[in-house]
Amino acid sequence: MSQTFSEWGHVYADLRMAIEKGAIGSGGRLPSQSDLSDRYKVPRHVIRRALERMKQDGLIGSWQGRGAYVRGKKQIYRIGKQTRFGTNMRENGCDVRIQILALRQRGRASADIARMLEVSQRETVLVSEILHFVDEVPTTIGRHYFDPKRFPKMLEALSDTAWSPVAFKQFGIDRYTRSETTVNTRIPTPSEAIALDIAPSQPVFELVGRNVDEEGKPIEVTEAIVRGDRIRLLI
Numbered sequence: 583m584s585q586t587f588s589e590w591g592h593v594y595a596d597l598r599m600a601i602e603k604g605a606i607g608s609g610g611r612l613p614s615q616s617d618l619s620d621r622y623k624v625p626r627h628v629i630r631r632a633l634e635r636m637k638q639d640g641l642i643g644s645w646q647g648r649g650a651y652v653r654g655k656k657q658i659y660r661i662g663k664q665t666r667f668g669t670n671m672r673e674n675g676c677d678v679r680i681q682i683l684a685l686r687q688r689g690r691a692s693a694d695i696a697r698m699l700e701v702s703q704r705e706t707v708l709v710s711e712i713l714h715f716v717d718e719v720p721t722t723i724g725r726h727y728f729d730p731k732r733f734p735k736m737l738e739a740l741s742d743t744a745w746s747p748v749a750f751k752q753f754g755i756d757r758y759t760r761s762e763t764t765v766n767t768r769i770p771t772p773s774e775a776i777a778l779d780i781a782p783s784q785p786v787f788e789l790v791g792r793n794v795d796e797e798g799k800p801i802e803v804t805e806a807i808v809r810g811d812r813i814r815l816l817i
Contacts (some may be wrong), residue, residue, distance in 0.1 A: 608654025609719035
C-alpha cells in the first residue's frame with residue numbers, strides 16, 4: 583500500500599532542514615533507518631520512503647551496508663598549466679587539510695611513470711602518498727613520484743610540509759607547469775575506498791600528470807585518485 587505525503591513528508595522535511603542548516607554536514611552520515619524510526623516514531627517503511635525521495639532530490643547518497651550520507655556541492659577542479667589541487671580548492675573557498683599516508687622509496691617504477699619521469703624502469707623512485715580532506719571530507723588521494731638523483735632529500739622535505747610546491751622551493755624551483763594529464767575512470771582498490779570513505783563499487787577519477795620546470799625537464803609525476811561525487815573536472 584502506498585504511503586501518503588503526510589506519512590513520510592514530515593521526516594523528509596525535518597531531515598532536509600537539518601542538512602540545509604548544516605546540522606548534518608557534507609559527507610556526514612545519517613542515523614540508521616532503525617534509529618530514525620525510533621526518533622520519529624514511525625514504521626521503517628515510512629523512513630525508507632522519505633530517504634528514497636531525498637536520494638531522488640540529490641540530497642543524499644547511500645551504499646549497501648554503510649547507510650546514507652549527505653551529498654555536498656561538487657567543487658570544480660581546473661586542469662591546466664598550473665594544476666594544484668589544494669590551491670584550487672582553497673580558491674573555491676574550501677578548507678583543505680593534508681594527511682601524509684606514506685613516504686617511501688619504490689624499487690621499480692611502472693613503465694608509464696618511468697617514461698614520464700625520463701628515468702630507467704629499473705631505477706628507484708621516491709613516492710609521496712597523501713590524502714586531501716576538503717571541508718573535512720576525504721576527497722583525493724595524491725601519489726607523487728620523484729627522481730632521487732635530482733631530489734635526494736625530497737622525502738625529508740615532504741615530511742615537514744607534505745605539499746610538493748613548498749618542498750620544491752627548497753630545491754630552488756619556484757615555478758613549474760603541467761605538461762600533460764590523462765584522465766580515466768575506474769573502480770577504487772579496497773584500500774583507496776577505505777581512505778576515501780566510499781563504497782567499493784563507486785567509480786573514481788584517476789588523473790596522471792607530469793610537471794616540468796621552466797626548461798621543460800620533468801620534476802614530478804602525479805597520480806590523483808579523485809571522488810567523482812565531490813569533484814567536477816574542468817579541462
